[in-house]
Amino acid sequence: MRKLIPLALTATVVAVLPSAPASATGVMKCNAGPQSGWQTQDVLKAKLIKEGWTVRKSKVDGGCYEVYGTTPEGDRVEAYFHPVTLEKLYVARRGQVLFRKPGY
Amino acid sequence: MRTILNNKHVVWLLLSVPAILLVSGWWQGRIDSMDMLHPTGEWSARLMIFAMALSPLLAILGPKRWLNWLVARRRAIGVAAFGYALVHLIFYLIDMGNLDDILAEWLAPGIWTGWAAFALMLPLALTSNDASMRWLRAGWKRLQRLVYPAALLTMLHWFWVHNSYAAALAHFVPLGLLLLARFIKKPFLQMKPQGV
Numbered sequence: 522m523r524k525l526i527p528l529a530l531t532a533t534v535v536a537v538l539p540s541a542p543a544s545a546t547g548v549m550k551c552n553a554g555p556q557s558g559w560q561t562q563d564v565l566k567a568k569l570i571k572e573g574w575t576v577r578k579s580k581v582d583g584g585c586y587e588v589y590g591t592t593p594e595g596d597r598v599e600a601y602f603h604p605v606t607l608e609k610l611y612v613a614r615r616g617q618v619l620f621r622k623p624g625y
Numbered sequence: 626m627r628t629i630l631n632n633k634h635v636v637w638l639l640l641s642v643p644a645i646l647l648v649s650g651w652w653q654g655r656i657d658s659m660d661m662l663h664p665t666g667e668w669s670a671r672l673m674i675f676a677m678a679l680s681p682l683l684a685i686l687g688p689k690r691w692l693n694w695l696v697a698r699r700r701a702i703g704v705a706a707f708g709y710a711l712v713h714l715i716f717y718l719i720d721m722g723n724l725d726d727i728l729a730e731w732l733a734p735g736i737w738t739g740w741a742a743f744a745l746m747l748p749l750a751l752t753s754n755d756a757s758m759r760w761l762r763a764g765w766k767r768l769q770r771l772v773y774p775a776a777l778l779t780m781l782h783w784f785w786v787h788n789s790y791a792a793a794l795a796h797f798v799p800l801g802l803l804l805l806a807r808f809i810k811k812p813f814l815q816m817k818p819q820g821v
Contacts, residue, residue: 615730615733
């Protein structure tokens with residue numbers, strides 16, 4: 522018993538730790554094909570700015586474009602866009618989902 | 626080597642290494658304010674969990690030299706957890722940049738839990754000194770138990786702000802198991818005669 526508990530705990534820690542995702546957050550997946558077919562992040566940024574967004578930062582996450590910024594309505598959010606169609610897929614404020622395209 | 630490790634200032638220095646690396650990276654422009662949030666929050670949670678894991682470990686494993694060494698420095702580890710939470714909050718404020726945006730989201734589940742966890746950690750850090758311990762006597766220990774709700778709020782903050790559970794669970798499940806193991810083991814400890 523004395524040896525068993527620490528052993529079981531160590532085993533659990535070892536088993537649980539690798540399940541943490543390395544880079545992708547797993548919030549959204551796009552399956553948009555090879556990057557050669559994608560539009561650039563600059564095109565997306567220009568489109569969003571034209572629509573009234575403020576873009577603070579953008580990157581690739583889960584095969585989608587992830588943008589940190591402020592919506593035209595003034596909400597500070599994290600949003601995902603399809604890298605080929607540039608369609609808005611998901612908008613969240615600090616993890617609180619404000620919009621999610623059906624099917625995603 | 627032992628005298629160096631036992632020096633109070635060296636312990637503090639060790640606890641600040643991640644903060645020094647992160648803040649210098651930010652100062653040199655290698656890390657955005659936004660990207661300071663995750664690592665500072667994670668270090669705060671790690672140190673909090675580490676400090677909280679010591680007493681169940683002691684109950685399960687019995688007295689061990691390394692464990693006693695750590696328990697003697699538990700207060701410093703706890704204060705460091707608060708220090709990282711403070712840096713985390715400061716970078717949140719820098720990243721948000723204006724009061725309107727902060728107020729607009731403060732009721733979001735991922736945000737109020739962070740504020741509440743910080744509010745609970747504040748009195749713990751402020752009373753983590755000899756004078757407060759003398760002044761509060763038995764009440765000190767009762768006050769420090771606020772760390773349990775603070776840890777729960779920290780976990781919820783992590784769950785909700787990321788809208789995913791894996792990373793937070795990887796940190797909090799081991800602590801949960803330790804607390805559970807101590808709880809289960811208690812009757813065994815009491816059955817044994819003292820000193821065996």
